Amino acid sequence: MDRFSLDTRVALVTGAGSGIGRATSLELARAGARVVAADSDLPATVETVELICGDGGRALAVEADVTDVSAVDTMVDAAVTEFGSLDIAVNCAGMTSPPLGILGTTPEDWRRLIEVNLTSVFLCMRAEVPHMLEAGRGSIVNIASGAGLVGANLLPAYTASKHGVVGLTKSVALELAPRGVRVNCICPGATRTPMLEGFLSGNELMEQLMVSGHPIGRLGTPEEIADAVRWVCSDAASFVVGAAITIDGGAIAQ
Numbered sequence: 001m002d003r004f005s006l007d008t009r010v011a012l013v014t015g016a017g018s019g020i021g022r023a024t025s026l027e028l029a030r031a032g033a034r035v036v037a038a039d040s041d042l043p044a045t046v047e048t049v050e051l052i053c054g055d056g057g058r059a060l061a062v063e064a065d066v067t068d069v070s071a072v073d074t075m076v077d078a079a080v081t082e083f084g085s086l087d088i089a090v091n092c093a094g095m096t097s098p099p100l101g102i103l104g105t106t107p108e109d110w111r112r113l114i115e116v117n118l119t120s121v122f123l124c125m126r127a128e129v130p131h132m133l134e135a136g137r138g139s140i141v142n143i144a145s146g147a148g149l150v151g152a153n154l155l156p157a158y159t160a161s162k163h164g165v166v167g168l169t170k171s172v173a174l175e176l177a178p179r180g181v182r183v184n185c186i187c188p189g190a191t192r193t194p195m196l197e198g199f200l201s202g203n204e205l206m207e208q209l210m211v212s213g214h215p216i217g218r219l220g221t222p223e224e225i226a227d228a229v230r231w232v233c234s235d236a237a238s239f240v241v242g243a244a245i246t247i248d249g250g251a252i253a254q
């Protein structure tokens, strides 16, 4: 048995319409999983599913806002109804904000970012976990950030939300490990996705500064993050529990 294979597994990926979520959906499908691709942007999600099916994989597109409790429950139910189980969940949907610092961040900005990046991960796990406990196995991968481990200057809400994802991951990992469900998070460094391009908005100086924070001398690709997610989801990572894994060209090692 190939311990890296995801054959027979059903995987749910949120934020599947773009960037890391799309690359992860494609990679999990390549590894043999049937993929439920979920995002608030339905046309983009359908595009992801078309890419998977064009590659010979099986996938379902689901429109879901991960901040909406009933939409999250419906999303998870749709996965189980379509494919019969839920073995893997990658909670990837998220947003960033402009680098406005503590005084430029309004209470509304703060609440929205915490809701989209942190509360959503709680809501998703709450809906995903019962199906995994019923099966006695499962792997959950939350997409945090390097900003979940160290402070990102001028991004107080983003940093707090991602530190929250790391802490939430560790707590739920402790609770579920004895029951066969592994919970981990991946902490990407700066990765070239539509989110990052939007954040940089063509500012070459800011991009150079960002690159210089990564000892490898470049930004990451969504595919490099997806490769790590695939491994953590697989039986090849069977002893990996409660980990916050940096995939960041050495950024956090400094």
Ligand SMILES: NC(=O)c1ccc[n+]([C@@H]2O[C@H](COP(=O)([O-])OP(=O)(O)OC[C@H]3O[C@@H](n4cnc5c(N)ncnc54)[C@H](O)[C@@H]3O)[C@@H](O)[C@H]2O)c1
Pocket: 014, 015, 016, 017, 018, 019, 020, 021, 038, 039, 040, 041, 044, 064, 065, 066, 067, 092, 093, 094, 095, 096, 116, 143, 144, 145, 146, 187, 188, 189, 190, 191, 192, 193, 194, 195, 196
């Ligand atoms: N790109 C980076 O440099 C980087 C670095 C570290 C961590 N991350 C994290 O990786 C994850 C993916 O980021 P990305 O760079 O691929 O971004 P992206 O903007 O390319 O993709 C994010 C996806 O999430 C979806 N989304 C946003 N809010 C949603 C909601 N409420 N409900 C459902 N879907 C929603 C968007 O529609 C989009 O398709 C995020 O959690 C982000 O914080 C990204």
